[in-house]
Amino acid sequence: MEEGLYVIIAGAGKVGWNLARELLEKGHEVTCVEQDRRRYLTVEQELEHAVQYGDATELWVLERAGIQRADLVVAVTGDDEDNLLICQVAKEKYLCERIIARVNNPRNLDHFKLLGIQPAVSATDLILRLIEHEVPRYGLVHLLDLPEERLEIIELVVSATAPAAGQQIQDLGLPDGALVISVLRGGSGFVPKADTVVEAGDEVLVVLDPGIEQDITDLFVGDNPRN
């Protein structure tokens, strides 16, 4: 991240408070906005002037926090409607170019997408991804989605029956928009060349355009990835 950003964080709960502390340590300027009086007083003891009391969905509170010059607005309250509206107002009224919203209930993710609030981060989804990562029988793990940039990075474990097992990368017939960026074998990773042979048990990282996951899964895992 570039140096010296001005960041407004709506919500000084566990996420907001710790985020503020980390960003301050990295040399950024931060204002946390907290609407619960008691919580505000607690956080104020540590963050001092970097926290303000108020409801960040109200325009005057955002203005007092300096929304007009904010480089980034992060809405991490425990309330999805609040987070959504804070980001909407920051983006559309105050023309803040960079926003990040927390989604508490993953079911609300569609609302954020509908109203153009991206990226929207769901802790539940992140933990779910970690679970998938830790449970090897799952065929495919999403490591990173960049919907705005239309890119994904996924991880797959090559099965013994997969079409790719025993083949050189250049002979795999990877669809357009997909690239194998690394192979993990026997505990160490390397960047493959065109003549690298994919072996059963390899963990491969693939960067791809969205929507072609199934082709990639068929190639590296075969028909029955979950068994």
Next chain:
Amino acid sequence: MSLPARVSTVFVLVVGAGRVGAALATSALGRGHTVSVLDEDPLSHERLDVELGSSWEEAGGRFTIGTAMEIDALIEAGVEEADVFIASTNGDNTNLVVAQIAQRRFKVDRVIARVLDPRRAAWYQEQGLHTICPTQIAIEQLQQAALGEVV
């Protein structure tokens, strides 16, 4: 002996059956419209019954228990068929979000959101969302009552 021409019936979905929402719902029902109410509190049904003096369903109303933010609850309450969508929960932010969902996702013709915060009501109105701000109305009426003759 012909009856006066009646306004054609519309499907009204009221989200949030507080005092305002309930009064609106019963009055719309009384005018012969199809009315569906969505509220997360089952007890809000009682408010509708009291307004009518009979059971809401007996009078022809529809009632769904559920959270406004849940798409499934909105669909169960009939958002897909609604001609009019009124967001009148006791939370400004909920109203602003669900009204935009009704407008953009379900393409409801007439969407109205109750917003107590005058500045945000004004801004969202500028953005093309029909907002009603009781606070602003109160301010204007108080101004009129207190300073009306002076101005």
